[in-house]
Amino acid sequence: MSVLETQGITKRFGEVEALKGVDLNVGKGEVLGFIGPNGAGKSTTIRVLLGIIKANSGEAKIFGQDVWKDAVELHKRMAYVPGDVNLWPNLTGGQVIDYFISLRGAQVNKERKLELVERFQLDPTKKCGTYSKGNRQKVALIAAFAAEADLYILDEPTSGLDPLMERVFQQCVIEAKERGSSVLLSSHILSEVEKLCDHVAIIRDGAVIESGSLTELRHLTRTHLYIETKASVDLSDELGVFEWKQEKDGYSFQVDSDSLSSVMKKVSEHGLLKVESAPPTLEDLFMRHYETGGDNS
Structure with a gap:
């Protein structure tokens, strides 16, 4: 069963063709590694999936629903973490976490939230304006994993984290997978992709040039x-x-x-x-x- 599926999605910005018929498929309980050099089209693809921008052509569905027409409904079952998190400087980390979870229409699971705050070693009483990049990233990750979504879309989620916190993140992804959640993981950390992902899609110049399981792809190396x-x-x-x-x-x-x-x-x-x-x-x-x-x- 496909949780996320795109077929031939294209996107143009003026004369620039950012996406050239991207095909992706993520099954239930699967982790797809989405990798490629900077400017390859990863973030543009993710913005299409989130309903932030509309593809020029092709089809993109999540849970069988159109990502553009049904974006509001879909976001109730999804969690998104970008690689560069901007937060309200005068709110505390804890307030922002609660707010992010409430935006999905979900009740805050206080025990789960406190557990993640401890695991990510975040002080939730400090205002976000005092946080380093790594701590801002932790706020977004805690909010995402506390929500226990059916689909996680993670775009360079460990940017700014130290190796210890990267391992905490990896464990959270494994736990989400064990619960039956699906994950689209865009990452430059190839060892991270190798540890976590069932399948890999390599994008270059707006097109997926290779995809499959790690076993299937390694015959090319x-x-x-x-x-x-x-x-x-x-x-x-x-x-x-x-x-x-x-x-x-x-x-x-x-x-x-x-x-x-x-x-x-x-x-x-x-x-x-x-x-x-x-x-x-x-x-x-x-x-x-x-x-x-x-x-x-």
Whole structure:
């Protein structure tokens, strides 16, 4: 069952085509990582989903309802956290949290709110004008997770947080998923996406250039290998081998998954003594798409 679905949404700002037919799908209880370089179209897509701007064409639905026509109803079941939170400087953090929750038409769960305030180490009695960027971010995160929404749309939500608070955030996402909530997570922290997300969509120049589960996408990345052999070997010109380097006692290189079997067969002919393998990461995949625009050559 799709909680969030877009089909071919486009958006133009004058002569600039910001979105070029974006397709996304988030199922119930799923976390979708939405990644791409700055200016790729992530925030524009999110503004369309929130009903802040209207797409020029295509279809975007949340809970089966149109994101533009039914925005007010939809927001009662959603929680949104931007990457740069602006708050009322003369209100306390606690007052703003209560206000944000009330905007969704929900009752404030005081126990849940207090638990999150403690976990995020926020002083809710201080006025927001005294808060650092990280503390302003905490206010938005506490308000979002205290509401226990059915869908969370998070646009660079850990911007300004220290590593300890990032881990608290990650745990909150995991708990939301376990409750059956769905999450659209836009993040530059690829390790965060890798820990939390079931699926990934990579956007570049307003178009989704690759999407799927992490397992499905990793076949496009190169495995990092370090080997030691009895006899010297040089596979620098071998098909599928990249960044071949001779080390003190062996060789390090990258190999395409499709070429791994043939490369290891050739290595074994030289008396394989040691092999170390590092699995491909989401960052490898992202950087290859960023550098080549999705060309896997």
